[in-house]
Amino acid sequence: MSKQDDLNKITKELRMNVPDISGVMIASDEGLSIATDFAEEDAVRVAAVSAAASGLGNRISQNASLGEPEEVMVKGRDGLLLIYLAGDNSVLAVRAPSRGNLGLVRLEASSAAQEVRKVLG
Amino acid sequence: MTNEIIEQIPECVRFNDEDAQALIRNKDVLLTLEDGLVEGFYNSVYSYSVTRAVFTDDERAAREQTLRDWYRRTLNGPFDDAYWQWQTFVGLVHIKRKVNNAMVSGMWGWILTYLSSNALEHLEANEAKAVIKALHSLQAAVMALISESYQRNMFVAVDKASGIKEALLMRLVNIEIDGMLDDARANGTG
Numbered sequence A: 001m002s003k004q005d006d007l008n009k010i011t012k013e014l015r016m017n018v019p020d021i022s023g024v025m026i027a028s029d030e031g032l033s034i035a036t037d038f039a040e041e042d043a044v045r046v047a048a049v050s051a052a053a054s055g056l057g058n059r060i061s062q063n064a065s066l067g068e069p070e071e072v073m074v075k076g077r078d079g080l081l082l083i084y085l086a087g088d089n090s091v092l093a094v095r096a097p098s099r100g101n102l103g104l105v106r107l108e109a110s111s112a113a114q115e116v117r118k119v120l121g
Numbered sequence B: 001m002t003n004e005i006i007e008q009i010p011e012c013v014r015f016n017d018e019d020a021q022a023l024i025r026n027k028d029v030l031l032t033l034e035d036g037l038v039e040g041f042y043n044s045v046y047s048y049s050v051t052r053a054v055f056t057d058d059e060r061a062a063r064e065q066t067l068r069d070w071y072r073r074t075l076n077g078p079f080d081d082a083y084w085q086w087q088t089f090v091g092l093v094h095i096k097r098k099v100n101n102a103m104v105s106g107m108w109g110w111i112l113t114y115l116s117s118n119a120l121e122h123l124e125a126n127e128a129k130a131v132i133k134a135l136h137s138l139q140a141a142v143m144a145l146i147s148e149s150y151q152r153n154m155f156v157a158v159d160k161a162s163g164i165k166e167a168l169l170m171r172l173v174n175i176e177i178d179g180m181l182d183d184a185r186a187n188g189t190g
């Protein structure tokens, strides 16, 4: 299986395991979409802003002495986006409803980020 | 960073040793233009409210002296690493004082016109041609250093402050530019 197949599988399994999740994005830290099930018209921007939010999250963690960054969350009235570092040069972002089972979303998304890390290093 | 920027300019049009020699060889004549250069330059920037606003009330004499020193150092050579690094530094000094690239580029236009027309008047045709070519290549190199170094320093600063790397920032910019281009095409302006 190619790396791309592995990443597509992680994306698919995450959606299957947590039906609340309505979009998964694996992006490079340069903001390029690598694997995603976001609609094509949204994917370009979601990839770029996810990478940007992750970079900013890192800086905030450093400057406010928060330790290793684990997660960046953006919560809107209609949903939230959770962003995780997924390897040295990539991020994983998931979109979920703001009133869903957040515990499960977090658990599965952070473990998917670990899987991505294994694939991409 | 300085060399890397200069090396973006095609070698065949880059400021080269021949250009340096043309300026140095004709420096006696070019130095006679110094007073006119300094006066014309500062008359222009002081006569326009936007550029005038850059200066504090008692600054003109000091500024005239810095332009004089720059002109002399340029005509004396050498065009070594220290010279190009200084041009980059001068660019940053300007930015700190809110002298933007449009102002500098505009005044370079004036300098080129002033020196070229005088070169044609006071030098033999082939020498005048060589000097004019040298001045144009010099201006291109200096503007390249000023604009690129500013952009690169900005990328470093944004990364430091926000964690957003150059490649990502360029991507965000390009996404917006794509949108603007689409709009322009849809409006028939592109």
Ligand code: HEM
Pocket: B045, B051, B052, B054, B055, B063, B066, B067, B070, B090, B093, B094, B097, B099, B103, B104, B107, B108, B111
């Ligand atoms: C061809 C264009 C120009 C050249 C070659 C030039 C050259 C210089 C040089 C050599 C310095 C001294 C830098 C240092 O070593 O500290 C300087 C400073 C300065 N220039 Fe220019 N300049 C140009 C255009 C302009 C324009 C268009 C303005 C304003 C409208 C301007 C305003 C200033 C000011 C305010 C400073 C003082 C900066 C400081 O030390 O606070 N310059 N310039």
